[in-house]
Amino acid sequence: MGTVLLSAKNIVRRFGGLTAIDKVSIDLHQGAVHAVIGTNGAGKSTLVSILSGELPPNEGSIFMNQADITAWPQPRRARAGLGRSYQRTTIFPNLSVHENCRLAAQANKQKFWSWASAAKHCAYSNEAADRALELAGLARDAARIAGLLSHGGKRQLEIAMGLATHPQILLLDEPLAGMGPEETERMLGLLESLKSDLAILLVEHDMDAVFKISDVITVMVNGSVIAHGEPGAIRNDPQVQTAYLGEEQ
Numbered sequence: 001m002g003t004v005l006l007s008a009k010n011i012v013r014r015f016g017g018l019t020a021i022d023k024v025s026i027d028l029h030q031g032a033v034h035a036v037i038g039t040n041g042a043g044k045s046t047l048v049s050i051l052s053g054e055l056p057p058n059e060g061s062i063f064m065n066q067a068d069i070t071a072w073p074q075p076r077r078a079r080a081g082l083g084r085s086y087q088r089t090t091i092f093p094n095l096s097v098h099e100n101c102r103l104a105a106q107a108n109k110q111k112f113w114s115w116a117s118a119a120k121h122c123a124y125s126n127e128a129a130d131r132a133l134e135l136a137g138l139a140r141d142a143a144r145i146a147g148l149l150s151h152g153g154k155r156q157l158e159i160a161m162g163l164a165t166h167p168q169i170l171l172l173d174e175p176l177a178g179m180g181p182e183e184t185e186r187m188l189g190l191l192e193s194l195k196s197d198l199a200i201l202l203v204e205h206d207m208d209a210v211f212k213i214s215d216v217i218t219v220m221v222n223g224s225v226i227a228h229g230e231p232g233a234i235r236n237d238p239q240v241q242t243a244y245l246g247e248e249q
């Protein structure tokens with residue numbers, strides 16, 4: 001695995017009396033898909049929100065390329081190369097696929113003079129959108145109205161919108177939710193093709209997909225990490241089998 005691009009150390013997050021994240025540490029490496037799995041309510045989405053900067057941790061630190069970004073708000077992290085996709089679809093359904101990507105690129109690169117120029121004339125964001133659609137396998141759908149894409153196509157578009165911001169790190173929260181087998185295969189192929197340049201964090205309930213695509217897996221139960229390692233080791237870990245995989249079977 002490549003360099004550590006994002007590192008979180010001893011993260012704690014409480015909601016009132018509930019400790020949703022309890023001293024969780026995680027390193028995301030370039031060229032690797034790092035899955036975080038766990039039972040419902042284990043704290044996976046909370047962890048993603050803390051890494052992306054949408055929620056502050058109560059304790060712990062987050063580093064990106066060795067800079068301490070714990071106090072950075074979400075837009076600053078995004079500009080520095082931290083992209084995320086969401087559990088719910090977040091596209092603009094009435095705009096074209098290309099326009100969605102262009103706006104994502106433009107929003108991430110706001111300059112004070114951009115208020116005065118029409119977005120469609122912005123060369124930077126047009127190029128970023130072209131590149132993202134090419135990478136995400138959506139170039140042929142650029143002119144289609146986003147709301148008319150299939151469910152899988154919309155999830156692909158969300159990844160393309162993330163890519164339009166030129167991320168180094170991509171945080172994906174259940175990108176396979178609601179997908180059929182063919183769409184899942186396509187998405188896994190896409191993640192595989194993207195991963196050499198990126199560090200990818202994948203929160204996902206589809207265990208077949210997780211074990212197929214991940215280089216490293218972290219298993220969470222009730223806010224704590226109970227195991228961390230390569231897929232083979234995780235599959236055979238008795239504690240994981242009891243706490244989580246056994247429950248699935």
Ligand SMILES: Nc1ncnc2c1ncn2[C@@H]1O[C@H](COP(=O)(O)OP(=O)(O)OP(=O)(O)O)[C@@H](O)[C@H]1O
Pocket residue numbers: 015018020038039040041042043044045046047
């Ligand atoms: N904003 C909030 N306010 C209060 N409690 C919250 C909030 N967000 C999450 N929680 C609680 O924190 C715990 C962790 O939730 P989280 O959504 O991170 O789990 P998860 O592992 O992503 O679950 P799932 O797999 O069901 O999406 C849960 O008990 C949840 O109810």
